[in-house]
Amino acid sequence: MSERTNSKVCVIGLGSMGFGVASSLLKKGFETSGYDISAETMTRFLQDGGRAAASPAEAADGADIVITVVVNGAQTEAVLFGENGAATKMPKGGTILSFATMPPQTAEDLAQRARDLGLNYIDGPISGGAKRAASGELTVMASGRPEAFNHARPVLNAIAMKVYELGDRPGIGSSFKIVNQLLAGVHIAAACEAITFAKALGLDIDKVYEVITASAGNSWMFENRVPHILQGDYSPQSAVDIFTKDLGIVSDLGRGLKFPLPITSTALQMFIMTAAAGMGRDDDASVARLIAKVTGIELPGGPEVT
Amino acid sequence: MSERTNSKVCVIGLGSMGFGVASSLLKKGFETSGYDISAETMTRFLQDGGRAAASPAEAADGADIVITVVVNGAQTEAVLFGENGAATKMPKGGTILSFATMPPQTAEDLAQRARDLGLNYIDGPISGGAKRAASGELTVMASGRPEAFNHARPVLNAIAMKVYELGDRPGIGSSFKIVNQLLAGVHIAAACEAITFAKALGLDIDKVYEVITASAGNSWMFENRVPHILQGDYSPQSAVDIFTKDLGIVSDLGRGLKFPLPITSTALQMFIMTAAAGMGRDDDASVARLIAKVTGIELPGGPEVT
Structure with a gap:
C-alpha cells in the first residue's frame, strides 16, 4: 500500500x-x-x-x-x-x-x-x-x-x-476530541478559579503553582495555563472563543442526548462571561482576569491586564 | 539543632x-x-x-x-x-x-x-x-x-x-491544602462527567482513558480515579464524604471572603448528590455511578455497582 x-x-x-x-x-x-x-x-x-x-x-x-x-x-x-x-x-x-x-x-x-x-x-x-x-x-x-x-x-x-x-x-475521532475538550475546558476554568482563590487567601501564587504541579490537584491545563497568569501574559496561545465554541458543542450534544453536564455547563458560562467582558480573543487563561476584575484581587501584570 | x-x-x-x-x-x-x-x-x-x-x-x-x-x-x-x-x-x-x-x-x-x-x-x-x-x-x-x-x-x-x-x-499549610482539594475535587467530578459522557457517545472508554491520559485533557485525578470506574471497583480508597467535607470547607471560605466559586460549587453538589444516593462511604469515583444511574448508561461491573 x-x-x-x-x-x-x-x-x-x-x-x-x-x-x-x-x-x-x-x-x-x-x-x-x-x-x-x-x-x-x-x-x-x-x-x-x-x-x-x-x-x-x-x-x-x-x-x-x-x-x-x-x-x-x-x-x-x-x-x-x-x-x-x-x-x-x-x-x-x-x-x-x-x-x-x-x-x-x-x-x-x-x-x-x-x-x-x-x-x-x-x-x-x-x-x-x-x-x-x-x-x-x-x-x-x-x-x-x-x-x-x-x-x-x-x-x-x-x-x-x-x-x-x-x-x-467518521465521528469517532470527533467524539474523542470532544471528551478531551470537555476536560480541557473544565480544567482551565478550574485552574483560574483555584489560582485566584489562592490569591484571595493571601498565598504566594508562584509557590502555589510549584506545590500544586507536584500534587494530586494537578492537571495538564493547570500546569500549562497558570504560567500565563503568573506572567500576566494573555496574548492568545489559545483563545477564550475556542472554548465558548468547543464547550458549546459539548453542551449541545449533551442536551441532544439528554445527558446532564453540570460541571461543563458551569465552565462554559465562565468562558462566556469572559468573552462578554471583552476578552474573547485573548488567551483562555483570561478567565482568571475576569474573576480578578469581579473580586478586586490583583494579579501579576498590574491593573492594565485586568 | x-x-x-x-x-x-x-x-x-x-x-x-x-x-x-x-x-x-x-x-x-x-x-x-x-x-x-x-x-x-x-x-x-x-x-x-x-x-x-x-x-x-x-x-x-x-x-x-x-x-x-x-x-x-x-x-x-x-x-x-x-x-x-x-x-x-x-x-x-x-x-x-x-x-x-x-x-x-x-x-x-x-x-x-x-x-x-x-x-x-x-x-x-x-x-x-x-x-x-x-x-x-x-x-x-x-x-x-x-x-x-x-x-x-x-x-x-x-x-x-x-x-x-x-x-x-499556621493556616498557610491549610490554605495550600484547600486549594489542592478544590482542584482535586473538581477534577474527580469532571473525570466522572467526562467518562460517562464518553460512554453515552458510544465510545470505548478503555480507549478514552488511554487517549486522554496522553492528551491535554488529562489530570492527576483522571489518571488515578478512572481506573476504578473501568474496573467497576468502588471500594473506598478515598470516600465521597471526604470531598463533601473538603469542598464544603472551600465553599464556606469562599462565602466568607465573598469570593465566587462556581465550578467548585457545582462539583460539591455532585458529591452531595452521590452521598444522598447512599454512596457517601464509597470511593469518590462513585460520582460516575450516580450519573450512570440517572442517565441509564451501563458502566463496567454491571448493574449491581450502580
Missing part, C-alpha cells in the same frame, strides 16, 4: 495550527500547497517554500491529500464543498484529512459527501497547540476507513507525534 | 492514613505510641510493634512529638485539648504536627492554644493517599515556626517524600 506515499499535499487554513502543519510538511520534503484568507499569511507561506493559491479549489488542484485546519464544521464544509471548494479538484481516491473540532454528526455528514465524490475522509481532530503543530508533534484523534489511513499515514506521521486510529466510522 | 532527633513520637488517629504514618515511623526505628477509637486497629498497631494506649493523653505521655491524623478540625481539637487530650501530657517545647484538612482560621486557633501551653505547632495537611502514607512517601503542605520545623524535621522526613515549608504562620 505504498504506491501513493509521494503525495502532493494541500493545507487549507494557515492559522496558528495550520501554518505549523504546513511547515512540518515542507520541512519533511512534501510538495505542499496552501490557502488562507489572510494575504499576509499567504506571503509568509510562499516565503517558506509553499505553493500559494487564490482559493481552496486552486490549492487543491493536483493534490491527492487535502488537509482542512479551519475553525469548525461549517468552515470545513465551505472550504471543501462550497464555492471554489477543494473537493471538486481532487482526484478520485484522494483523501481529505479534517482537523477541526466539530460535532460527530457533522463529521459523518462531511464524510458521506466525500464518499459520494469518490474521496476518502479521515475525521481527525488535532490536539497539542501551535508549538507542537510547528514541531510536527501533534496528537491526532482519528477515525476513518483503512484505505484512508493507508493513503494518509505518511502525511499524518510527518505532522504528528501520536496518531490514534480509533475506528472506521 | 539535632539534639532532639531521638524523639518519641505519638500518632493519634490510626485510620488508613494514620496507620501508614505510624508504620513508616516504626519501620524507621522511631519509638511510636498510638491511639485510635477502634479496638481492632489498636490490636493491629500493637502487633506491628507500636505502643498502644487507652486515650490520647496516655498515648502522648512521654512523647515530645504528637501527630494528629484525624478527620477534621473539631476532632483535632478534641484529641489535643479535650478530655484526656494529648496536649496536657506533652513536655514544654514539644511539637504538635496536625495533618487534618481544616479551615486556616481553625489551624491558627489550635496553634495559639498550643503556644499557650509552651508547645510548637505545625499546620501540615498531608496529600498522597493511603498507599503513599504506608510507604513513607506523603506530601506535606506545612507552615509553622522555624523551631517547630527544626524539632520535627526528622519525623517529617521519615513519613514524607516531600515536605513543603510554606511559611511561619
Whole structure:
C-alpha cells in the first residue's frame, strides 16, 4: 500500500495550527500547497517554500491529500464543498484529512459527501497547540476507513507525534476530541478559579503553582495555563472563543442526548462571561482576569491586564 | 539543632492514613505510641510493634512529638485539648504536627492554644493517599515556626517524600491544602462527567482513558480515579464524604471572603448528590455511578455497582 506515499499535499487554513502543519510538511520534503484568507499569511507561506493559491479549489488542484485546519464544521464544509471548494479538484481516491473540532454528526455528514465524490475522509481532530503543530508533534484523534489511513499515514506521521486510529466510522475521532475538550475546558476554568482563590487567601501564587504541579490537584491545563497568569501574559496561545465554541458543542450534544453536564455547563458560562467582558480573543487563561476584575484581587501584570 | 532527633513520637488517629504514618515511623526505628477509637486497629498497631494506649493523653505521655491524623478540625481539637487530650501530657517545647484538612482560621486557633501551653505547632495537611502514607512517601503542605520545623524535621522526613515549608504562620499549610482539594475535587467530578459522557457517545472508554491520559485533557485525578470506574471497583480508597467535607470547607471560605466559586460549587453538589444516593462511604469515583444511574448508561461491573 505504498504506491501513493509521494503525495502532493494541500493545507487549507494557515492559522496558528495550520501554518505549523504546513511547515512540518515542507520541512519533511512534501510538495505542499496552501490557502488562507489572510494575504499576509499567504506571503509568509510562499516565503517558506509553499505553493500559494487564490482559493481552496486552486490549492487543491493536483493534490491527492487535502488537509482542512479551519475553525469548525461549517468552515470545513465551505472550504471543501462550497464555492471554489477543494473537493471538486481532487482526484478520485484522494483523501481529505479534517482537523477541526466539530460535532460527530457533522463529521459523518462531511464524510458521506466525500464518499459520494469518490474521496476518502479521515475525521481527525488535532490536539497539542501551535508549538507542537510547528514541531510536527501533534496528537491526532482519528477515525476513518483503512484505505484512508493507508493513503494518509505518511502525511499524518510527518505532522504528528501520536496518531490514534480509533475506528472506521467518521465521528469517532470527533467524539474523542470532544471528551478531551470537555476536560480541557473544565480544567482551565478550574485552574483560574483555584489560582485566584489562592490569591484571595493571601498565598504566594508562584509557590502555589510549584506545590500544586507536584500534587494530586494537578492537571495538564493547570500546569500549562497558570504560567500565563503568573506572567500576566494573555496574548492568545489559545483563545477564550475556542472554548465558548468547543464547550458549546459539548453542551449541545449533551442536551441532544439528554445527558446532564453540570460541571461543563458551569465552565462554559465562565468562558462566556469572559468573552462578554471583552476578552474573547485573548488567551483562555483570561478567565482568571475576569474573576480578578469581579473580586478586586490583583494579579501579576498590574491593573492594565485586568 | 539535632539534639532532639531521638524523639518519641505519638500518632493519634490510626485510620488508613494514620496507620501508614505510624508504620513508616516504626519501620524507621522511631519509638511510636498510638491511639485510635477502634479496638481492632489498636490490636493491629500493637502487633506491628507500636505502643498502644487507652486515650490520647496516655498515648502522648512521654512523647515530645504528637501527630494528629484525624478527620477534621473539631476532632483535632478534641484529641489535643479535650478530655484526656494529648496536649496536657506533652513536655514544654514539644511539637504538635496536625495533618487534618481544616479551615486556616481553625489551624491558627489550635496553634495559639498550643503556644499557650509552651508547645510548637505545625499546620501540615498531608496529600498522597493511603498507599503513599504506608510507604513513607506523603506530601506535606506545612507552615509553622522555624523551631517547630527544626524539632520535627526528622519525623517529617521519615513519613514524607516531600515536605513543603510554606511559611511561619499556621493556616498557610491549610490554605495550600484547600486549594489542592478544590482542584482535586473538581477534577474527580469532571473525570466522572467526562467518562460517562464518553460512554453515552458510544465510545470505548478503555480507549478514552488511554487517549486522554496522553492528551491535554488529562489530570492527576483522571489518571488515578478512572481506573476504578473501568474496573467497576468502588471500594473506598478515598470516600465521597471526604470531598463533601473538603469542598464544603472551600465553599464556606469562599462565602466568607465573598469570593465566587462556581465550578467548585457545582462539583460539591455532585458529591452531595452521590452521598444522598447512599454512596457517601464509597470511593469518590462513585460520582460516575450516580450519573450512570440517572442517565441509564451501563458502566463496567454491571448493574449491581450502580
